[in-house]
Amino acid sequence: MLNKLLYALTADDMERVRRFGTPRHWMAGEMLIEAGHPVPGLILMLSGAASVARRDGLGRSEVVAEHCVGHFVGDVGQLSGQHAIVDVAALEPIDGLVIPPDQLRALINSEAELGGRILRTLILRRIAAIEAGAGPMLIGDSHDARLHDLCVFLTRNAHPHSVRDAAADCEARLLIEQLGAAPDDLPLAICPDGTILRSPSDTQLAMALGYLSDLDASQVYDVAIVGAGPAGLAAAVYAASEGLSVLVLDCQAFGGQAGASAKIENYLGFPTGISGQELAGRAFTQANKFGAHIAIPVEVTALHCGKQPYSLDTRGGGSVLSRTVVIASGAIYRRPAIAGLDAFEGRGVYYWASPLEACMCKDAEVALVGGGNSAGQAIVFLAGHATHAHVLIRRDSFEATMSRYLIDRIAGLPNVTVHPHTEVERLEGDATGLASVVLKAPLEGGATRLDVQHLFLFTGADPNTDWLRTCGVELDAHGFVLTGAAVPAGERRRAGDATAVNLMTSVEGVFAVGDARAGSMKRVATAVGEGAAVVAQIHALLANIGADSLGIGARG
Numbered sequence: 001m002l003n004k005l006l007y008a009l010t011a012d013d014m015e016r017v018r019r020f021g022t023p024r025h026w027m028a029g030e031m032l033i034e035a036g037h038p039v040p041g042l043i044l045m046l047s048g049a050a051s052v053a054r055r056d057g058l059g060r061s062e063v064v065a066e067h068c069v070g071h072f073v074g075d076v077g078q079l080s081g082q083h084a085i086v087d088v089a090a091l092e093p094i095d096g097l098v099i100p101p102d103q104l105r106a107l108i109n110s111e112a113e114l115g116g117r118i119l120r121t122l123i124l125r126r127i128a129a130i131e132a133g134a135g136p137m138l139i140g141d142s143h144d145a146r147l148h149d150l151c152v153f154l155t156r157n158a159h160p161h162s163v164r165d166a167a168a169d170c171e172a173r174l175l176i177e178q179l180g181a182a183p184d185d186l187p188l189a190i191c192p193d194g195t196i197l198r199s200p201s202d203t204q205l206a207m208a209l210g211y212l213s214d215l216d217a218s219q220v221y222d223v224a225i226v227g228a229g230p231a232g233l234a235a236a237v238y239a240a241s242e243g244l245s246v247l248v249l250d251c252q253a254f255g256g257q258a259g260a261s262a263k264i265e266n267y268l269g270f271p272t273g274i275s276g277q278e279l280a281g282r283a284f285t286q287a288n289k290f291g292a293h294i295a296i297p298v299e300v301t302a303l304h305c306g307k308q309p310y311s312l313d314t315r316g317g318g319s320v321l322s323r324t325v326v327i328a329s330g331a332i333y334r335r336p337a338i339a340g341l342d343a344f345e346g347r348g349v350y351y352w353a354s355p356l357e358a359c360m361c362k363d364a365e366v367a368l369v370g371g372g373n374s375a376g377q378a379i380v381f382l383a384g385h386a387t388h389a390h391v392l393i394r395r396d397s398f399e400a401t402m403s404r405y406l407i408d409r410i411a412g413l414p415n416v417t418v419h420p421h422t423e424v425e426r427l428e429g430d431a432t433g434l435a436s437v438v439l440k441a442p443l444e445g446g447a448t449r450l451d452v453q454h455l456f457l458f459t460g461a462d463p464n465t466d467w468l469r470t471c472g473v474e475l476d477a478h479g480f481v482l483t484g485a486a487v488p489a490g491e492r493r494r495a496g497d498a499t500a501v502n503l504m505t506s507v508e509g510v511f512a513v514g515d516a517r518a519g520s521m522k523r524v525a526t527a528v529g530e531g532a533a534v535v536a537q538i539h540a541l542l543a544n545i546g547a548d549s550l551g552i553g554a555r556g
Contacts (some may be wrong), residue, residue, distance in 0.1 A: 005128060007121045008070035009044070013114055017044055020107040021097030021301040026090040032073060033088040036193025038081070038210060041100035048094030054089045054134050056162075057190035058175075061087065064132075072118065076124035078104060079288040085134045085160055085192060094344035105291050121283065124478075126158065136209065139172045140187025141165070143432045146199060147187040148356075153202045155356050156253030156260070157296060158281050159209065162310045185522070202297045203316065209349025215295060215320050220309045221247040223538065224322030226300045227464075229256020230524050231514025232328030233283040234531025240290035240536060247320060248292055249312070251299035254507040255280025256330045257461065257515075258524045260352030261374065262381030267405065268525055277354070279524070300329070303471040305507050310471075322471075324538055325483055326466065327505070327512040328531065331461030336369070338428035348434025349427070349455050353378035358385040365390065367437050369424060370458025371398050376406030378456055383413045390450055392422040419443055427455070438495030474506035480518035481505055503534045504541070511537065 002225040009017065014141060021044060026032055033039055035055045045067050052065040052073075064086070067073055071437070073088050073096075081101050099107060108115030129135065136154070140147035142165040154161045164172035181188055185198035191208050206212035208319075223239045225232045228250035240246045261276030270279075287294060295317075304314040309321040333351040335341060341349060350357050353368075356382065364384045368379055371393040383389050391410075397420065398407045410416055422439060428449075437450045463479040474482045484502035503511045513530035515522055520530065 005121065005125050006065060006067070006071055007117065008068075009072070009114075010070070014044065014070060016111055016114060017099070017107060020096065020103040021099040024096055024098050026094040026096070027451070028090050028092050030090045031087065032090060032094070032096075033084045033086065035087050035191070036191050036195065036209075037084055037086050038096050038146045039074065039078055039084045039412075041074070042078050042098075042104050042122075043088075044072065044097040044099065045069055045071045046095045046097065048096075049091045050088050050094060051091055053089070054125075054129075054132065055192050056138055057192050057194055057196075059194070066091070068347065074120075074122065075129065076119070076122040076285060076443065077126065077211070078122070079285065080211060080294065081213065083193075095189045102291070105289060106132075108289055119285075119289065126160070129160040130158065132239070132541050133160065135160035135162070135192060136205070137162050137164060137190040138177060138187050139164045139166060139190065141167055143167075143347055144187060148346045150189065150200070150202070150205065151356055152188060152354070153205070153253065153297070155354065156255060156277070157211075158277070158284075159211070190521070206297055212295060212297070215247075215298070215317050217318050217320065219245075219321065221245045221293075221320070221322040223247070223319060223324050223326060223388060224249065224310075224312055225326040225328055226250075226282070226303075226312070226467075227256065227305065227328035227330050227514070227516070228254040228296065229330045229514060230258050230280070230283070231327060231330075231527035231531040232256070232326070233280065233287055233314050234528040235326050235328060235513060235534050236287040236292040236294070236531075237283060237290060238532050238535040239538070240287060240292040242539075244535075244538075245285075246292040247322060248287065248294040249298045249300050249314065250294075250296045252297055254284040254294065254296060257333075257352070257374065260354050261377050261524075262353055263377055264524060265377075265405065276524075300467050302467055303473075303510075305471040305473075305510060308509075310509065323400055324509045324511070324541075326531075326534055327465070327473070327510065327516055328514050329464040329467070330515045332464045333457070334460045334462055336424070336457065336459045338424050340429075341427060344427050344429055344434045344455075347432075348429060348453050349457065351457055353382050353456055355452070357456075358382060361386050363387055364454060365450070365452050366454040366456065366457040367392060367450050367452045368458065369393075370456075370460075371395060371462070372458060373406060374405055375458035376410060378458060379416060380406065380409050380413070382456070383416050386454075387415060389413075389416045390452070391416060391418045392424065393418065393420055394423060396420045424455075429453075461515070465516055470509060471510070473510060473512075476518045478518075481512035481516050482518050486518055503530060503537050509541070 050067045053061045053063045055061045166172045189197040222244040225248045236248045258276045259280040263273045266274035299315040304311040309323045362385050365388045367390045369392045425440040426438045442448050487506045511534045514527040
């Protein structure tokens with residue numbers, strides 16, 4: 001693994017890279033990169049040597065590698081301008097080339113074979129950093145829902161970090177005392193540059209780590225994509241690769257609901273399956289590679305489409321402008337009417353089953369509510385960690401709601417019990433979290449409750465479309481976006497003939513893809529297909545109605 005991380009370019013490779021970089025010299029002892037600070041770009045070593053050290057924000061440092069001639073300094077975060085997660089210091093005078101993010105993307109795209117080798121190494125370095133727990137240190141009570149939320153945010157966005165439980169870790173308790181942190185200050189986030197955040201929001205943490213830059217209110221994008229799930233990322237990859245300027249906005253993480261899937265086994269080309277996190281991570285890197293600007297976490301609160309260019313309001317981030325908009329905002333996890341639910345979200349109640357939650361319920365019994373494919377994938381995954389999984393469904397079986405391969409897989413799991421015609425009435429617990437799930441009716445054996453500390457809810461989702469009401473985009477009775485022939489006749493006339501394009505909404509230049517679209521098939525493959533297809537339909541719109549009416553130059 002170390003050899004792959006320290007992959008060296010040949011003399012010929014370095015010559016091909018020269019045109020993308022700017023020469024720079026560092027003296028012995030000088031810092032090339034400082035953890036927690038902005039990075040000028042990828043650095044190619046032409047002479048000299050440098051040490052690479054991980055720093056934890058408390059001043060403690062560990063040398064993990066040395067770079068020499070032909071090595072390049074950086075990881076995949078350099079594609080999107082993230083802050084450094086390691087220190088790199090010159091051991092002797094160094095001559096090198098600094099390749100800024102835009103030129104790094106140009107290198108990867110124009111030098112396909114060489115760029116592929118460099119990109120693979122950068123990705124492996126990020127994976128190694130995640131496994132090593134580099135990056136910010138989170139300190140708090142393991143039963144604190146806010147600590148869990150921050151862990152989920154960083155994990156879903158593939159950002160390296162470590163977690164210290166104040167209840168079980170003496171050093172963590174000592175740090176809290178030394179910092180004079182009150183209970184309301186927890187969790188703490190100690191960043192690599194020494195910055196200490198007290199009970200930060202996702203946005204505050206993202207800004208401290210450098211992967212949420214200020215949005216440029218003066219720039220007019222060709223395409224603004226709201227949502228970084230499979231549909232949104234697919235649209236970003238295809239639009240950016242065709243030369244359109246692309247902005248992607250998401251309020252939580254790339255991957256959407258699919259990104260939380262432990263294993264997707266029916267996606268074309270992956271016969272042994274792939275985790276939603278890995279699939280989404282590859283798409284995220286691919287979109288960055290082609291130059292899409294991805295801003296996370298940024299919540300879009302309103303779309304104004306009275307005139308061109310359209311304006312999107314964001315919570316706390318001002319407004320951004322775009323000539324076309326792709327609605328890929330997906331759905332929001334449905335919260336069933338269960339007494340006590342609010343008190344235990346993030347403290348025993350979860351809406352997805354990732355490795356983070358699986359570790360928490362290792363060697364324990366769990367309960368899961370839901371009978372769709374997402375529930376099926378979670379059941380199979382959790383069964384490999386929990387001692388027993390109780391599955392609660394209102395129907396008599398999975399037959400009408402779940403894919404056959406998942407039904408057969410679940411039937412063969414000895415530690416899974418399916419309880420048909422079963423619903424949850426209320427939840428009970430204490431300050432440490434969930435303790436019992438009380439049922440509306442007794443189980444076959446007469447039990448009226450399940451004494452479990454972990455409950456997973458997969459009870460469907462509602463469309464995330466409230467932000468569209470300021471624009472007049474037509475929705476169906478359930479809040480899903482109407483497109484193509486489903487748009488009422490009068491609205492089709494308002495938008496012009498271009499609504500014959502099946503992903504066009506009732507507003508010209510505004511499209512919808514994925515789970516937010518009425519009539520879509522709620523599958524990852526379908527979402528990706530729609531995300532790819534919408535780019536061609538944007539080009540078709542420009543060709544049919546004339547680019548000047550939208551102020552867009554047709555490309556690609």
